[in-house]
Amino acid sequence: MPPSQKRARRYDLARTRTAVLAQLAHVRTAVGVLTPQQLDGPSGLGDWTVRELAVHLTMALSHVCRTLELPEPAVGKPDVALVEWPFSTAERAGAIADDTVAIAADRPDLDALYAEVAERFEAAVSGVPEERLLATRVGAMRFGDFLVTRTVELVVHSYDLNEAVGLGIPYDRQALAACTRLLADALAEKAPGGSVEVRVPPFAVVQCVQGPRHTRGTPPNVVETDPLTWIRLATGRARWATERDAAKVSASGERADLDALLPLMG
Numbered sequence: 001m002p003p004s005q006k007r008a009r010r011y012d013l014a015r016t017r018t019a020v021l022a023q024l025a026h027v028r029t030a031v032g033v034l035t036p037q038q039l040d041g042p043s044g045l046g047d048w049t050v051r052e053l054a055v056h057l058t059m060a061l062s063h064v065c066r067t068l069e070l071p072e073p074a075v076g077k078p079d080v081a082l083v084e085w086p087f088s089t090a091e092r093a094g095a096i097a098d099d100t101v102a103i104a105a106d107r108p109d110l111d112a113l114y115a116e117v118a119e120r121f122e123a124a125v126s127g128v129p130e131e132r133l134l135a136t137r138v139g140a141m142r143f144g145d146f147l148v149t150r151t152v153e154l155v156v157h158s159y160d161l162n163e164a165v166g167l168g169i170p171y172d173r174q175a176l177a178a179c180t181r182l183l184a185d186a187l188a189e190k191a192p193g194g195s196v197e198v199r200v201p202p203f204a205v206v207q208c209v210q211g212p213r214h215t216r217g218t219p220p221n222v223v224e225t226d227p228l229t230w231i232r233l234a235t236g237r238a239r240w241a242t243e244r245d246a247a248k249v250s251a252s253g254e255r256a257d258l259d260a261l262l263p264l265m266g
Helices: 013-031 050-069 084-086 090-106 110-125 142-165 171-189 227-232 240-245
Strands: 133-136 139-142 196-201 204-208 223-224 249-252
Touching: 013 050, 013 110, 013 142, 013 171, 050 090, 050 110, 050 133, 050 142, 084 139, 084 142, 084 171, 133 142, 139 142, 142 171, 142 227, 171 196, 171 204, 171 227, 223 227, 227 240, 240 249
Parallel strands: 196 223
Antiparallel strands: 133 139, 196 204, 223 249
16 A cells, blocks of 8 residues: 555553553453353454453553563664554464463463553553664564554453453543544555545544545545444444444445445454
């Protein structure tokens, strides 16, 4: 896909760091009330059990810690921009699944695992500058950017846990905002242009899709939805036609059909 010419959105490092910890804490509280039978049940994500899904959520933070322990890449600049990260996830699914299963088998005490990961994360990220490069699975990324990707992992899999076992895990507002904005920007990266305006209030508005560019007044092609519906669409957990028929998505204009562009993440 052609590189975006737009200025990259910036995220406040301290707020993102706090949001990541807050979302993990929400998940830890919810997981702590699950019975052994619930934990051994299906997660809805391939062959993973609920226990394995719960373990996978901790890996969103432990991966940050592991990369910070490695030498900083000598490349001098990132290999992967933040807005490109969502398109890189599918190719890593196999290795991540294997790691998840291994950790779940080795760490039966989930509460202890969550506590350990949170404590390690807080200590590891304290004072790290946002420009520090990390050797992630997809290549060198800025520390600040990589933290934003953690909000996607945590929010999306919090949703998965809620669906799997009927939990009511809340979404930290800042984590939800960062996740929503990154996935909206990824859509604009995938389909650059200015003929369609996609609105995800209160967090994001982007223009995308080639065609006549809108400059003033009411855009001729508008898509609007809520943050969680947008995240579900962008990650393949919901279908465009289904959500539109259920009035979860409003789409007006001849170009306001995003079905062929979704999902963004595999």
